[in-house]
Amino acid sequence: MFEALPDAKPDAILALMQEFRADTRTNKLDLGVGVYKDGEGKTPVMKAIKSAESKLIDTQETKAYVAPTGSAPFCSAMIDLVFGADADKTRIRAAQSVGGSGALRVLADLMRRSRPDAKIWVSDPSWPNHIPLLGAAGFELARYPYYDVNTGKADIDAIIGSLSTAASGDIVVLHGCCHNPTGADLSQDDWNKIIDVMLEKELFPFVDIAYQGFGKGLEEDAMGVRLLAERMPELVVAASCSKNVGLYRERVGAAIVMGRNEAEATRAFGSLTTVIRSNYSMPPDHGANATEIVLTDGALNTQWREELESMRVRMVGLRKTFSDAMRKRSNSDRFDYIAEQNGMFSRLPLTPAQIDTLRNDHAIYIVGDGRINVAGLPEGSIDELADAICNVIAESEQS
Ligand SMILES: Cc1ncc(COP(=O)(O)O)c(C=O)c1O
Structure with missing residues (x-):
């Protein structure tokens, strides 16, 4: 039955996630994954959803x-x-x-x-x-x-x-x-x-x-x-x-x-x-x-909107902090756009070789097209991240 099937090409983002999981370096940083992360690097269940699920379990009478x-x-x-x-x-x-x-x-x-x-x-x-x-x-x-x-x-x-x-x-x-x-x-x-x-x-x-x-x-x-x-x-x-x-x-x-x-x-x-x-x-x-x-549900709706808003505001703040750090480290305004964009993603102008160096030498995981998940930016060490990225860019531009 299956002999005529071609070998499936692995999804690039899923493959990167697997590589990240297998990486034993303690300082590893995943900027590739496409899910929201909080300050502890977790993707928590929203509190409003937890309450809705409890309500559902208490009241649901059929699974028809x-x-x-x-x-x-x-x-x-x-x-x-x-x-x-x-x-x-x-x-x-x-x-x-x-x-x-x-x-x-x-x-x-x-x-x-x-x-x-x-x-x-x-x-x-x-x-x-x-x-x-x-x-x-x-x-x-x-x-x-x-x-x-x-x-x-x-x-x-x-x-x-x-x-x-x-x-x-x-x-x-x-x-x-x-x-x-x-x-x-x-x-x-x-x-x-x-x-x-x-x-x-x-x-x-x-x-x-x-x-x-x-x-x-x-x-x-x-x-x-x-x-x-x-x-x-x-x-x-x-x-x-x-x-x-x-x-x-x-x-x-x-x-x-x-x-x-x-x-x-x-x-x-x-x-x-x-x-x-x-x-x-x-x-x-x-x-x-x-x-x-x-x-x-009125109360749960308000709670969900507040939780969502705090996630949004956190990402806006991270964008600004990262963009400022990149401005300082690169001594240029070429990364200012990061603060002006929306949502979870931005794209860094990195070559495939620079992305490989960041992963191999600095344990920083970025998708092959330079996409980063801003929710994954490390709140406490954004300056270090900006240093690593700017150094890798500068080194490869010199060589
Ligand atoms: C642009 C875009 N559309 C659609 C989706 C689909 O998301 P899901 O199928 O998980 O709801 C995603 C998920 O990453 C996305 O980024």
Whole structure:
């Protein structure tokens, strides 16, 4: 049976995590992993979620199936979170999904049923898993340049230039906020320019929002989705609760469709249900149920928002401290962009050889494209980290 299968290529980030675990040096530092970490290097269960889970265990009386699209109140709370409590929900429908990845995949499958010849445009760079995930749905992929390494900002002219060459009906994947891996987000003006091109070229927006609440705040981070919902006739959104509710392994997310009218939204939702049913039948319940509680229970909702906000503020502070340390050590402003970006990631302008030296000689683990997880920055020894990075850059620039 299995003789014809190729050897699987290991996922670069997962392979780096394995190498880190096996490293016996006590001073090792993991800046590669894609999960939030607190000051002790832990990824704790949020307190609001712990309380919701206790409540759930005390009150749940059955483990019978829910539905292919999961819990309706969870879905409704997710629409409120992403589109805003005041949004017109008559043409928006959501299905509970197996994390943000599951939402990306079922939405891609849904659109492939409707538009098999469309190309799907993904930013370059992007979250590496976008490529196999969306490619596996059968779409031909195209890339649009996203990032200007010289400014540390999104390169709006390059984005517009590239999307202007897309064909009518093509699908464009946009990171809702906290772009992974660059941390460079679109301004309101940038979003409007992209929407202008999408309207002119009749492109279809596919938003991936995996870090709502990690950038500028829960409401602020939804600005792009909400502008799209206001100005575009239709769109889809893959929302993840892995990061902002901290439920990574429980696999919680939502696949959301907004149709041109109520009838089309209902039709799209019907097909989405069929896609899910023919794939894994039903999503897992526990994490979504706990999330539903923190999104709808007044006191737990307040507690969750406060916890999320303190994580966000911690990351903003770490960005500033690290950027200041890099400014001092490098005697230049080339790393100032780190403080201006959003979310959990930034990209350092490091060569593969410099990344290897940091890992081999300093036990500092950074993903091969220079992506660092700012939540993993060591609060007490950021100056030492900046020293190591700047020394490695300076040494290799001299040689
Ligand atoms: C940009 C982006 N989208 C989607 C996801 C999917 O997350 P999950 O499937 O864990 O919810 C991630 C996770 O790292 C991500 O970075």
